[in-house]
Amino acid sequence: MGSKKNKLKRVVLWIVVVAISSAIIFFGNRFSADGLNIFVNGTGDNVRGNVVKIIGKETTENVGGSLGNYKTETIRFTAVISDGKDKGKQVMATQSLNNMYAGADTIREVKEGDRILLMEVNIPGTEKNEWKFMDYYRMDKIFMLAGAFALLLVLLGGIKGINTIVSLGFTFGFVFFVFVPWIMNGYNVYLGVIGTCLFTIVMTLLLINGATKKSFVTMAGCASGTIVAAGVTYIMNYFLHLSGFIDEHSVYLTMVNPNKPVDLVAIVFAAIIIGALGAIMDVAMDISSSLYELSEHVPDISFKKLVSSGMRIGSDIMGTMANTLVLAYIGSSLCSVMLLITYSASIDVLLNRELVIVEILQALTGSVAILLTAPLTVLISGMVYIKKKGR
Template sequence: MKQRFVYFATVLCSILFLFFGNRAASSGMPEFQGIYQDHCVMARVEGILSRQSAAQEIDGVFYGRGTNILFAAEILNGEERGQLVTGIQNVDPESPSQLRDVKKGDRVILTYNPVEGAAITWMLGEYVRTDALAVFGLAFAAVLILFGRRKGVNTLLSLGFTCLAIFVVFIPAILSGKNIYGWSVAVCVFVIVMTLLIVEGANQKCLCAAIGCFCGLAVSGALTLLCDHFLQLTGMVDENSMYLKYLIEEDPIDLKAIIFAAILVGAMGAIMDVAMSLASALRELHEKAPECSAAVLFHSGMTIGRDMMGTMANTLVLAYIGSSLSLTLLLMAYSRSVIALLNREMIVVEILQSLVGSSGILLTIPLTSLVCAVVYSHAKGTADGKAPEPLPAQPAAHEDMPL
């Protein structure tokens, strides 16, 4: 009954945090206008009308290249829903990001592009990819529930709250000019507490994992601030940083704080994984061998943690390299000096993310092991509050029993 109350209270508090957090984070956010404000609709291709050469002859010289595909499409959403319109796709064989030719039945994104003197105002923008993503997402959810059962459902719920915290609280707070350091810490604390309480419940295991997470997160944040001072970072990592810098000219976004938040959020998942796995393993050891002392539990945690440390550090490094693989390839191909390459802020930040995340994991292991050793060794019952079942009694030896 107590666990059920904690579960529903956590869900209710999470909803309240998202609601009021969004209102506080969104206050004062300016209206952003840009190229992504174009009028776009979803449509289904009903048929191909014609294929025409895109080249035009002017004074005996041909301008343009490729082929224009005209197609009929039915709009599926918005005010124009149900209307049959004519769309155009320009197929340029030399374009590096050319979409495949449209065909009947395709679901596409059409962009309204009225050009003076042009008969066709709808252009092919993208293919609708969210349908396939939804199928993959449902398959993932089904496998997770099938394998994890109730904990699988709780994992999906915590994942949903985590995504909402990032997209409806954290990002609006940045765009509205709030203090990025404070909001990043607040969101990370919320995600840790919410995830552990929903997935694990209020017990000793959850307490130990939470303390380990907070310690590891504090270490990661402190190291990031320290390295920021010594590495003399500007936050201008790439061209996206430049666009972000001038997004709000009156009150520019702090790019160094963006690096801090990115490192903290990126390390949080790995730190939480290590702390929870270690707390769970030591809890299981304590239940199977309740006579283990605090010293034995601590040394066991350190032994388990060393094995986890190597794989989790590799996970962080490979994740950061994989997310920026194209950029890394370009830099390696066009850089003549290895020293200059390694000192570029873009590369420095990637290395810093890996080092800080790995350092957070490294210090989470002994801290979580120590907390688990103290809490479990002084606990009289199991994580659910029940006393451990006694081992089955062995038959007493009798004097006339054969040896």
């Protein structure tokens, strides 16, 4: 009877969390995206299409000029538009390739059956338009991989796997439909980060583990680690004299909303905190779950022994998670760092570039947050799990 009652409570809680999370994202988007124009392209219409037939190729040689000698190859083909107002219409289009840059030969020519993105542009000096190849349509392959990932989650994780998929969907929805428009509309980035972290932590843990002591201990551990990361980032932003102009994209961001310009330093803060949040949640959950199981299987364990065991578990987790963060940041900015190495006059110039400093700051801040999340979660676990037994 008690088991059925607990299951019913879990189901009710799941429905409530899903309903509230959906409402937060829906109304949050209505507020944060109010008056914001995104995905507006003034140069033409972008549509998907399927390549039907390759008509032919033309090669032209460009001799002299500031860019040197290079060849441009124009591939003419027909394609059927697969979305938009012209869906089903067959059009003539072109793809232009050149060998101006080393490695340009890796760009593949279109072939029959390819799914692509097309753009309709005006022919200079005329009132006519033409269709040009923009890029390959790749999201169908990504959806297939995401589907395989979701299937594995369900097969290996069962109900928790399904809950993980739902929580990932809500996290994605909040970040891209609430937090990003919030920033682009010029609202306070720091408040947006706090809201994103709170939403992600509470929603994820309630969906996956329910309203249990383990969940609340994990929430407290996550909150403590996130506060540490925020504090370190805020202090270091001041001492490092960061401007937020880490690359050319930062410059473009300042032009998105001239009336309410984006706070670039706050963007750096947000990137570091959100980047570290996942690792912080992992560490807090691993330790909280391990100590919960230990306290359940060894009912007479003392606070001191539980904390001692937790610290040993935490020390094993810290190293791998810190490595995970550092490697993730290195991998995400590898091309940019290689370019900076090539064009930097000295090691001092390289290491003091804002892009490199921010990457190092991300890795170190995340690692410090992980290091302190572990003992803080251990102490919280000891107080909650042992207090439960009246000792």
